[in-house]
Amino acid sequence: MSGLLEGLGARCPIVQAPMAGAGGVALAVAAMRGRAIGSLPCAMLSAEQVAAQVAEVRAGADGPLNLNFFCHTLPAPPDETAWRALLAPYHAEEGVMPGDPPPLRRPFDAAACAVVEAVRPEVVSFHFGLPEAGLLARVRASGAKVFGNATCREEMHWLAARGVDAVIVQGAEAGGHSGWFLGGHRPTPLAELLAERADVPVIAAGGAVDGTGIAAALRAGASAVQIGTAYLACPESLISGAFRALLGTDAAADGDFTNLFSGREARGIRNRLMRELGPIRAEAPAFPWASNALAPLRAKAEADGRGDYSPLWAGTGAARVRAMGAEALTETLAAEAAALMEDA
Numbered sequence: 375m376s377g378l379l380e381g382l383g384a385r386c387p388i389v390q391a392p393m394a395g396a397g398g399v400a401l402a403v404a405a406m407r408g409r410a411i412g413s414l415p416c417a418m419l420s421a422e423q424v425a426a427q428v429a430e431v432r433a434g435a436d437g438p439l440n441l442n443f444f445c446h447t448l449p450a451p452p453d454e455t456a457w458r459a460l461l462a463p464y465h466a467e468e469g470v471m472p473g474d475p476p477p478l479r480r481p482f483d484a485a486a487c488a489v490v491e492a493v494r495p496e497v498v499s500f501h502f503g504l505p506e507a508g509l510l511a512r513v514r515a516s517g518a519k520v521f522g523n524a525t526c527r528e529e530m531h532w533l534a535a536r537g538v539d540a541v542i543v544q545g546a547e548a549g550g551h552s553g554w555f556l557g558g559h560r561p562t563p564l565a566e567l568l569a570e571r572a573d574v575p576v577i578a579a580g581g582a583v584d585g586t587g588i589a590a591a592l593r594a595g596a597s598a599v600q601i602g603t604a605y606l607a608c609p610e611s612l613i614s615g616a617f618r619a620l621l622g623t624d625a626a627a628d629g630d631f632t633n634l635f636s637g638r639e640a641r642g643i644r645n646r647l648m649r650e651l652g653p654i655r656a657e658a659p660a661f662p663w664a665s666n667a668l669a670p671l672r673a674k675a676e677a678d679g680r681g682d683y684s685p686l687w688a689g690t691g692a693a694r695v696r697a698m699g700a701e702a703l704t705e706t707l708a709a710e711a712a713a714l715m716e717d718a
């Protein structure tokens with residue numbers, strides 16, 4: 375186990391990935407009981423909700439907890455005329471109107487920073503870059519270790535130069551939003567990122583759903599592995615029935631990057647909207663606004679057991695996940711990886 379993890383009191387080299395909309399208190403508690411570093415995705419929570427969820431996790435499990443925030447720039451609400459015109463046939467077919475917007479993904483700000491200072495998580499991780507220097511200094515002063523997410527070599531070195539405690543290297547295999555923040559979306563295979571020399575501990579993310587994937591990343595020099603998709607199949611995840619039914623099937627292997635559901639590139643399982651519109655559309659409003667006009671379509675279809683308009687965000691391992699409780703899954707993943715590492 376690396377010095378980074380030992381310093382955190384981590385008991386196995388697994389970080390249960392933060393997954394906004396797909397994971398919450400129950401998943402973090404179960405993964406932490408299985409000895410992983412647990413994560414709470416905070417991008418869609420108010421400061422009060424973050425504090426309440428941390429208290430619930432602390433009551434349910436011991437061990438290190440990661441609070442995850444986004445650092446995107448929130449643009450003014452864009453002109454959605456072209457986007458709504460593109461979706462109009464779907465709104466007509468489903469008999470729904472664009473209505474109340476869903477919770478907005480908000481960038482890390484002073485209110486979120488104050489909550490970090492109050493609840494003192496062991497780790498704070500950032501997606502889409504880092505917050506401005508003053509807020510970052512306050513997070514560090516709270517005692518939290520800071521993890522930043524890189525999708526290419528340039529971002530790895532940018533984060534290391536700003537003194538993060540670990541870089542999460544997010545390979546092109548990873549489910550969910552690519553956290554790129556410099557120079558556009560340039561998906562890079564995880565193995566290439568792990569081959570890059572970094573002066574900070576590296577946490578591998580992307581495609582690992584069993585001990586083989588974890589051991590491969592650890593052998594390539596990673597201090598830990600951040601795992602998202604494998605946890606989606608756990609009963610503690612918050613995904614829809616339609617999404618759950620796809621996981622572990624051959625159809626789940628058909629994935630791609632799409633900007634349709636949020637306005638930024640994210641990897642997910644191909645569904646009706648991606649097939650019919652194509653996965654990347656210029657009409658999709660800038661992140662995070664694209665999700666608004668889709669919300670009523672998504673709700674209607676999910677109520678009918680369909681994932682036609684839902685983000686089915688998952689990594690390249692989605693066809694190979696195992697449906698089991700998150701505590702047992704964590705123990706299984708760690709035991710499988712440990713056995714392979716001993717054999718090596």
Ligand SMILES: Cc1cc2nc3c(=O)[nH]c(=O)nc-3n(C[C@H](O)[C@H](O)[C@H](O)COP(=O)(O)O)c2cc1C
Pocket residue numbers: 391392393394396415417442500501523544547548549550551579580581582600601602603604687688689690691
């Ligand atoms: C459904 C889903 C939602 C995600 N949401 C977040 C998030 O809120 N914050 C974040 O930093 N990463 C998020 N990710 C990315 C994960 O942190 C991680 O990079 C990824 O799950 C690792 O690849 P894997 O899915 O193949 O295990 C998400 C991933 C998935 C699958």
